[in-house]
Amino acid sequence: MRRGREARLQIFKFRSIQSSISVAFSFLILGSIAITSLISYQLSADAVEGNSEHYISEIIQQVNSNIQSYITNMENIGMLALTNKDVKYYISSTSFIRDEERRPYEKRISDLFQSILITRKDIASIMVFGYNGRFVSDRRITSLNENTKIEEQPWYQRARAEGGKSVITAPHVQNILQNEYRWVVSLSKELKSADGITGDGIFLVDLNLSVINEICNQIKLGQRGYVFIVDKDGNIVYHPQQKLITSNLKTELIDQVKSAGSGSFVTGEGNNKKIYSIQETHFGWKIVGVAYVSELIANQYQIKLSYFLWTILALVIALYLSFTISRHLSRPIKVLQSSMKQVEKGNFDIRSEISSENEIGQLGRAFNMMVGRIDDLMNQLIQNEEFKRKSEMKLLEAQINPHFLYNTLDSIIWMAERKKHEEVVLMTSSLANLFRAIIHKNEETVPVRVELEHITNYLQIQKLRYKDKLDFTIDVDPDILEHHIPKIILQPIVENAIYHGLKNKLEPGVIQITGMGHGETIVFVVADNGVGIEQDKLDQLLKAKNRTTMKGIGVSNVDERIKLYGNEYGLSFNSERWVGTEVTIVVPLGARKGAADGT
DSSP states (O other), rough: HHHHHHHHHHHTOOHHHHHHHHHHHHHHHHHHHHHHHHHHHHHHHHHHHHHHHHHHHHHHHHHHHHHHHHHHHHOOOHHHHHHHHHHHHHHHHHEEEEEHHHHHHHHHHHHHHHHHHHTTTTEEEEEEEEESSOEESSSSSBBBBOOGGGGGGHHHHHHHHSSSEEEEOOOOESSSSSTOOEEEEEEEEEOOOTSSSSEEEEEEEEEOOOHHHHHHHTTHHHHHHHEEETTTTTTTTEEETHHHHTTTSOOOOOOHHHHSSEEEEEEEEEEGGGEEEEEOOOTTTTEEEEHHHHHHHHHHHOOOOOHEEEEHHHHHHHHEEEEEEEHHHHHHHHHHHHHHHHTTTOTTTOOOOOOOSSHHHHHHHHHHHHHHHHHHHHHHHHHHHHHHHHHHHHHHHHHHOOHHHHHHHHHHHHHHHOOOOHHHHHHHHHHHHHHHHHTSTOOSEEEEEHHHHHHHHHHHHHHHHHGGGGEEEEEEEEGGGEEESSSSSHHHHHHOOOOOIIOOOOOOEEEEEEEEEEEEEEEEEEESSSSSHHHOOOOOOOTTTTTOOSSSSHHHHHHHHHHTTTOOOOEEEEETTTTTTEEEEEEETTTTTTGTTTO
């Protein structure tokens, strides 16, 4: 988890502060614009949706008014029939009427009903069923379906139960007439007697839904919106896709419509988000308008495009402003950075020219003070190092072990007393050459040839002192004899080998010195067959600066002087207890005078 967090943070890291400021400003402005645009669009969409709901509600109210007016008109037609004296007498009389007396009544009533049907194409049939068993319709010759019992029909039972109130049924197949099966909505009502208490029969009007279809089809609620009607039991009275509803290929939220009063509710998501607007009628129907929200915003695409284009424009402006501001803020920092790079290259004369009074200006002035102080310290350090280096060289030149000089002079006296004139001459000559090599022209580097003369004289003296206990060999490639190397680098190693490796050895000791060129370097190897160096002493041999080895010139001093030419040069040790020690000295090929002090 931590690695994942670090990886995410790594994404937001930039090489320059200008990029960081630009990206930060861009994200802040873009985020603000995006949030503002989304909120504005959502508020606009909500406002449009609210207005649309109100608009749809008004449309459905108008549809409701039209349908209620239509049903009221049908009821009025029924009242026209019911107030006719022939109809009232025919269904209310309980006295026996002969056929020749009944037919004129039936003809007059049938003609009345037919005259109504001629003016109203939406009425399928008008019929009256008396409780006295008499029946009359708009047809001159009417045959009832023998398989259908009138008293069991839902419209008949409901009208009788309502006791004079109009009853409207859901669409159904009317099958009370012989060989007629019509899809109708039935409006039925009980006919009251003169006392207004008892009933005389049931009046029935079958409507073919043409007017309702026409009213609902005229309503346009977008491309996919529509209007449908349900009764109080949840049965669909009208639906523009009635066949799909009947075959269960399409469903509606009937339960929610039944439980809801006049008002609206929203359902669905995205492009299928719909508004259901509901209006109740006084006779139990509910007029429901269904509209798709995505179609209510007529210019939804234009609004989205407008918001998108404004967002892009704002982003471009934001990027330009953030880049301009970040460049203005980061310019002094870049100037300061450029000055620092010059200091890294060793130019301590550079000064920052930042003149602002803010924190960056204060930083620039502090930088100038720091660089000036560093320049002074560097000059002082160079002077101190130069003085120190010269002092160390003089110390090395003067650091001939007094004990070595005393023993050498004592050996000369001892050989002179025994009349060994040749050995006295040889030792004295070697000692003189040794001092001559040390003070050679007061230079820091000498040819390999001079360094070999110096170490040969030194070993010659030691061999005369130790007689047969010490021997040495020098094998150096003649091609490197004229190349310059730092002086006095072999004697400290050889002296260390004699006093700590061979002096305490019972058997004769041998020191071997070899030298050869290797690429751009010269490699010397000083090997002895002495007692070796213990591992803990070997680890500490070069750790202390200017450390002197008991009775000799500092080995670590030699290493430090060589490393002035580069860390790839210097000394390395390989020792095995009671077997011997091997010291490898690597110096640059042709070291120049002054190279070590940077001139």
